[in-house]
Each structure stands twice: as structure tokens, then as C-alpha cells.
Amino acid sequence: MAPRSTLQMGPIRAPELEGGVGWLNVPGPLSLAGLRGKVVLLDFWTYCCINCMHVIPDLKALEAKYPNELVVIGVHSAKFTNEKDTSSIRQAIARYDIQHPVVNDANFAIWNAYAVRAWPTLVLISPDGYVANRYSGEGHREELDRDIAALIAEAKRKGTLKPSSLEIALELSKETDKPLRFPGKVHADAANQRLFIADSNHHRIVMTGFDGTVLDTIGSGAPGTRNGPFDFAEFRYPQGMALDGDFLYVADTGNHLIRRVNLKSKAVETVAGTGKNERSSQMGPGLTIGLSSPWDLVIHGRTMFIAMAGAHQIWQYNLDTGMVGWYAGTGAEGRRDGTLDTALFAQPSGLATDGKRLYVADSEISAIRAIDLADGNVTTLAGGDLFDFGDANGKGENARFQHPLAVAVADRKLYVADTYNHKLRTIDLRTRFVSNLIGSGKPGLQNDIPAFFHEPSGLAYAGGKLFVADTNNHVVRVVEFEPTRVSTFPTDKLNAPTPVKRKADALPNEEQIGVPAQRLTPGSGEIVVDIQLPPGFKYAPSAEQRYFVSVEAGTEGFSVPAKSLDVTSDKLRFPVKIPYTVTPDGMGAFDVVVSVTYCKEGNEGFCSVATYRFHVPFIGRAKGGSKNLILQKRIPTPAPPTP
Known part of the structure; x- marks a missing residue:
């Protein structure tokens, strides 16, 4: 049966497209x-x-x-x-x-x-x-x-359809080969002299020293959701970041996810979100709750606050339990001060905290908000309402911004990226008075005073310096004080990414798990693949389960029996043992790919498919080697289907 159309046909002739200025x-x-x-x-x-x-x-x-x-x-x-x-x-x-x-x-x-x-x-x-x-x-x-x-x-x-292609002349930016492409946010790690840059349109995170030395890049450069090693993992338009020890959390805005980067093991995993643009009023395990365009992150104690731009709310994520959910805002778009459950926000896009208050760049109302972390009271520090915007200094609600996207706090002063005014502003936190800091108010790229910016949207303060993601200029700028001067952060040794191509044998929605390099004892051994179903789930009746082994080109001295290279069966259950042989000088890498279909006990209508690719680099070594390699993964509990 053909799907039912919702067309409301009528005699209204569509007006011509007249009056555009370009x-x-x-x-x-x-x-x-x-x-x-x-x-x-x-x-x-x-x-x-x-x-x-x-x-x-x-x-x-x-x-x-x-x-x-x-x-x-x-x-x-x-x-x-x-x-x-x-x-x-x-x-x-x-x-x-x-x-x-x-x-x-x-x-x-x-x-x-x-x-x-x-x-x-x-x-x-x-x-x-x-x-x-x-x-x-x-x-x-x-x-x-x-x-x-x-x-x-x-x-x-x-007989009136006239199918044909339309002539297009794309307005693509000529900055595609620049080291950075529309950088969105920056995070400064003062203790370790590191700067993390959300290279948003290169779909990656860049980690540098404060002197510009490139320390690492996180993400292949291809847009996507893959987890795994730095050069394999994918993001989609990442924005805000927050650091907790060796873990960097990333607001993966375009994927509606929160990702966690292990800076020691150099691997990326997803910790919150379903990958769908969803608004939820519930608090629950991270991977079961839908998010909507998370834009910025900041940590206070063991709570990470999330500027949930798409839901017009502030959310929270517990760093210890992995629970995520609502914190402030009804979800309606607007400006209203008050309690956490009555306040209104409008596309919050920037966060900062001094430990007492949470500061919010509330972009669509062109205002800066504050949440008292002790009593939860929401107030407006400065700015107007949905259509109250401009460029004016003054106290509190007499001041005007134009779509501010970032805030940073230091020394009783709040720095504001006044994005559409192409400048940086300050708010005295004692008097709420707004002043110009730097920037001419016109778009451009100039370090000499008056400096020019072009839609700056990220700020980070460390070591007496203000780092600025100068988004439309495709650079990071550095503001120093006493005297005030502006410089362009050096990225001349950073290259635009060349995304890793997806493997020809990749299965849909597979997640890569990077395995540390293995020493394998020469001779025969076993690979034990142990996929553990979530509690309350079983293998789907009559569904085929599958695993296969893929040996990388150039690998030497490693083999798996032909009958074990690719196994598909509705009787297959994990763990499975895959025999292999390796020579004393064997080296290279192989993948073990597993696809499991499973259903909830007592509800076979609630089924899911989980696919994992274990990537294993190895070398054949008698000393310190092992004959058995265990590849283990526990499947997280999937989100229930939407009614």
C-alpha cells in the first residue's frame, strides 16, 4: 500500500522568488x-x-x-x-x-x-x-x-514532469587546505601547557602545546561516529571540550553525542547519546538517552554540565556513574529567570564556571546568564531578549550583544565572544558592567590594534592569556594583556587531514576497538572472542551471528585456517576460539569483525545488532609472547524503542 500523502492541494499560485539581494x-x-x-x-x-x-x-x-x-x-x-x-x-x-x-x-x-x-x-x-x-x-x-x-x-x-539536473556553482570556501577549518571551541589545560582545538569542519580535535607544537590529532578527518584509535575514530562538527584527568570529553555536536577521549590509550569512545536528535526529560545511562546538538561542556566537581543548544536547556553528566539528563530550563525557547525548572534559555552555546556560578552564553537571546550552583537560581547578567540585540556597553540589561557563543572566566571578570559583532567583550562580575575588550566590530583578520576578528566562537583562559577560536578566519588567536596585544596562534606545522578510507569489508555501523600491539609466541595459538550480551537479553532466534578475520595487506607470517576466516550461523554463540599460527618474525595487523543480533528476553520485538571490529597489530616474539589472545566486549544495554 502506498504511503498516505499529507498534501493540502489548493488553488494558491506560488509567488515568484523576487526581492532577493543576492x-x-x-x-x-x-x-x-x-x-x-x-x-x-x-x-x-x-x-x-x-x-x-x-x-x-x-x-x-x-x-x-x-x-x-x-x-x-x-x-x-x-x-x-x-x-x-x-x-x-x-x-x-x-x-x-x-x-x-x-x-x-x-x-x-x-x-x-x-x-x-x-x-x-x-x-x-x-x-x-x-x-x-x-x-x-x-x-x-x-x-x-x-x-x-x-x-x-x-x-x-x-506528463508534466521535466526531470533534469540543475546547474550549480558552489560557494565552497577556498580555505579547505588550511590547517584548521572553522574551528569552533578551544580548551586550555594550564597544568600541562596544552591547548585542545575543535577543528570543527575537519571533524577532529587538535592537541598542541601552548607554543603551537602539534602533540596529536584525534579523529581521521572523515565525518562519522566510529569509535577506536585516534586515526580511525570519527566526529561530526565537534564543538566544546572538558578535561578530567587523562580523559577529554567532547561535545560531538553534529552526531548528538558526548565522546570520551582516553589520552593515554589514544582511543575514542561514546559515553552519551543515541546518535539521534532527540529531546528527553529523563535521567538515565548515557547511551540510552537522546541528546540534541550539545554545544559546550564544563566540569564542576564530578558533574559535567552540557549546553544542550538544540533543547534550549542545560544538562548534566555524572563523571562517575555515566548518568546523563536535564539540569535547567523548561525546553521552551526564550528568556525567563527563576528556578531551574521554570527558567527559559534560547540555544545556550557556551559555558564557564568559577566554582560558584555557571555562566551561559545564551546565543539566541544575545544574553549572558548565570546559574547559582548553590541554590539553582537563574539570572541574566547582561543582554536582552529574543529580538533585543545590538552592540552597546552598559550595565546588565542595558548592554547589547549579537549572538554570543562563548564565555571564559578569570579574576572576577567574564570574557565574552560577541560572535556576530566580531569582537571580545568583558563583564565585571561585581558590577555587571559590560565593556569592549578588543575588536573593531567589523569582520577581518588583523592583529594590530584595533584588531579584527571574524565570528569568534570559542574562548579559553590560561596563564594570563586568552585563546580565541576565530572561526571564520580558520585560525586561533591569542590575546595577551598589559599591554593588550593580539597574535595568531602558530599552526604552520599542522596539516589538513586526509581521512582514512573506510575498509572495503566494513559492516554497517561497526565500532572499531583498538587493541594494543601484541607479542605473539611463534607457533600455534588461539584468539578467544568473547562478546557478552547485556543483562536481560538473548541471541535473536533464527538470526545469523557472524565473525570474520581480515588480515591487513603487507602482514607477514600470520595465518588462520580457511574454515575460520568467515563463519556465519544461527547456531553461533560467543565466546568462540579461532586458531592461528604465527612465525618467529611475523608482524603486521589483522582485524576480527563480529556482528551479533540479540533481543530482549520476553520481547522479541525489541532487538538490536551490535558490530565490532577489533584491530590487532602484532609481532611474533618468543620472549614475553602469548599463545592466547582474548578479545572481549560487553554490549551496553540498548535504548528502548520510541513508542
């Missing part, structure tokens, strides 16, 4: 008349809006599914003054990897013609030029898919 990603302006015979989807957005960001993956999926029948046009109707500039939109297009046409609707001409009232709004137009449906907010992928399919089928029946 077109991007195409050679010239587009018209609905010129697109007759195609399905057109208008996406009314503004690039500051987290809900608009959440729509982008849906649009990409639909464009991929209907490449010749569907044309998506982004209508950028800006909220903030800075967003009205075509060059600013060009930077956002590159940052979000938008590859469809975008019109700068700076004067709201197209917005008003379509009677739009909120971001994001999507308008679907039929091949014969009529408004077929409109959708408010995010989360409409399936509905859109059904409606687009119905319009295409109807146009085919009428």
Missing part, C-alpha cells in the same frame, strides 16, 4: 517559471538558528533521493544584522556544506510573499507552480518524502 551556489537568479516541471522546496532559514541546522540533513537526504526531480532553494531571511550580509551567508553555506541554491532575502521580500512567521518554515511547490504544502519547525523528513513522491507521481501521470 543568489549563491548558482550562476544567477532562479525563477519558479524557469523551474516549471520540477518539484520545488523552499527552506526559509537563518544561519544562527539551531532548528534550521537540524533541517539540513533532511534536505540533503531528499536531494540525494530525488536528484533530477527536486530543487531545494534556501531562502535566507536573516534574524541578526550580521546575517544579512551576503558574504556572511557564503561563509555559513561553506560551514554547513550546503550545496543547493540560496537566495539572500535580506529585506524579507520572499518571506512576506509567502506569509512566513517562523524559522524554519518549508514550502513545497508542485511542478505546475502551486503551493502544495507547508511545514513549520524541524522533523518533517518522512512527511516531505511522502509528499514529494506524490507530486512526482502526479506529474508523471499528467
